[in-house]
Amino acid sequence: MTVQQPIPHEHTASRVIPRPSEGVWPGLAAVPHTRVKGRIAEGLFRRAVRSLPVRVELGEEVLGLGGPTMRIVRPDAFFRRLGNDSKIGFGEAYMVGDWTTDDLPGLLTPFAATLSTLIPPSLQRLARRWVEARQPTEEMNTVEGARENIHRHYDLSNDLFQIFLDDTMSYSAAWFAPGSDDLVEAQERKIDGILDMAGVTAGQHVLEIGTGWGGLAIRAAQRGARVTTLTISAEQASLAERRIAEAGVADQVQVLLRDYREAQGSYDAVVSVEMIEAVGERYWPTYFEALDRLLKPGGRVGLQAITMPDDRMRVAKNDYTWIHKYVFPGGLIPSVESIERSLADHATLRIAERRSLGQDYARTLNHWNRRFQERWAEVSALGFDETFRRMWEFYLGYCEAGFRVGYLDVFQLALTRENH
Template sequence: MSEHDLRDVDHEICAARWPDVAQIPGGPSAAIRGAAAAALFRRAAHRVPVRVELPDGSLLGARTGAVAPRMIIRRPDAFARRVGTDGLIGFGEAYMAGDWTTDDLVGVLTPFAERMGDLVPRPLQRLRPLVLPGQRDDEENTVGNTRSNIARHYDLSNELFSTFLDETMTYSSALFADDPGPSTHFTWNDLAAAQHRKIDRLLDAAGVTEDTRLLEIGTGWGELCLRAAQRGAVVHSITLSSEQRDLAMRRIADAGLAGRVTVELCDYRNVDGCYDAVVSVEMIEAVGRRFWPAYFATIDRVLAPGGRAAIQAITMPHDRLLASEGTRTWVHKYIFPGGQLTSLPGLEQVTREHTSLRIDDVTPLGVHYAETLRLWRERFAAHTDRVLALGFDRTFLRMWELYLAYSEAGFRSGYLDVAQLRLGR
């Protein structure tokens, strides 16, 4: 951990940059909602193996006498008002503000993720669309909005991402040599090889060999392009991130493969050509459910007869996808505007109803993503001085820590999964 410990919660919040973190919801409505949220939180806390510590010394939790992750509520009223007003957005903003903290963020979040479907009584879940913020039209991934949505995350700074990604600059789940588990932990030195293993498996699934005409939807920082070109493929990769494109092109040129790879700033809906294979790694999460038919129709349209596609997609339970549809989350507001996770039933339905493609192989990798995220999170925590030197502030540090831990907890709990899918006609 650097000298700028992420657990140091007392930091100045820039109101101009973080207005909703700096401002605690006020007024009678916020007080009423806060009281309701406090009651619901107490109910939830008694159902999870987490030790919730309040400023007056009282404890909440199903196992207050046992060893359990500690969730320390420093400002209960502010915490309750934020959660009552904005749900999970408020929960995340409360962490960013320091209203609550912990010395084991993943340990606290994982039990809640395991019980995500029933923490709130089902009758009250039906009120979700009425009391929680809905998704904003200006964040929907239309042709006009998508590039700005992408830029808000991926164009933050290549240097920021380099503080926690390995030398391959691969920002998606790795595939380790063995399944990670309680007795199998991997080190930072294992990550680059695990990313190559993931990429190679996708290229194999899509049948990419010498002279394959390959379309990649979502360039990232170019590692898949490089691996495919090294096989002798001719690669056309599309992205909407200027920062990623610039670095990817430099890396491709430095490898002497510019003659085999083109990287274009292009929306997937506007791509042309005919390809023997299509690959896309964790890009569909930036599409939005409304546009899934267009995404898969594009793959169907450009894929040559006998061609194959391989995508890597983050999934969630289909019932939770339906229950949360239309709700704006903390991740939408601060991390991925317009984002939407998928579900296997949802993907099977959209390909069946809108394309000639069928999913003929599914390989889940959820435990591998949890391990990937652990390595990223630990690396990020070790380089907070570098992040601050890039111009980001301490509220951003806590936001990014929560994002990485929140994601890791999702995969550790099994609430989230990620899968490599092979599609053919």
């Protein structure tokens, strides 16, 4: 992401927050002309927070039951953004400094815990029909569309991800051992856990769908397996190949810049870690058919997937949210039930084993956020501006809150064929 120098700013209780550059963040600097919707949003917001364990400072007025503090710095702009589209405006208002807090994950946790009931269901249905944006057709996960969607996030900068991730360069939920808070150890434990579910042993040929930066492929090769790993991120492929060579397993691992739909061959095991979220509901049948087609008889699949409750997934599957606009375009988090339905309809595979890592993901995100904050000077030196900083803070804090309260979960799943 190319950024410009900060432009005129306002002071808040916590720090100086530059106004976003219109050239870098188009449309973000302008406050929506939605005064009527803003007044409606203010009424709904006041109603919602009065029963939440938060402290909302709105000028001289204080709302809520007490807890983490939210300071609304520019009320008119905040409520107009919220009224324009609540699923996007709340995060955008944080990005531009309309509101601030000293404990973002803590503040967002009560909101996440009551996400489905904060707004009356009848108004939610009305908003989905008449107010809120829909996912753009250009963000559909066709082969070309998926490449562009992945490029917008994973190709931001390898240097950025190296700053806040741990030494394994794992950008997915860790699995902490009891009594340990060591992130590297937890990521290695996670990788071993999913490789075990897939039954990966020496002498096997393993397919990985979603290379990341090569951590899983390296670990599988160290077990004695041969690995073919697929990615559609050129930036990731470049760094992954370098890390694989540095680990001394380049002769066992082949990195292909290839979509899962273009994969060929037959493999003893298939592993895919937190890639299904980028597939999109329309392509779930294709994805599971590919797993089935590429797996040898008697083989196993290790699938790690972020999930959400099935009823919420069904309601929200067409929503266009802040996360779609700024972080993961084209994505959809499945439910375990939707995975089971897709497998039943489009594959001979079934879930044979499962492990939840939801609370571990909350801890993982907390690690990432602290590292990002502590090393912001290094991120800034790469050319990222203050608006990006607040965007990334909100993304990590928003996700941590979701996993804290169970609105989000993540599962490691072992898939086998019915007759095995």
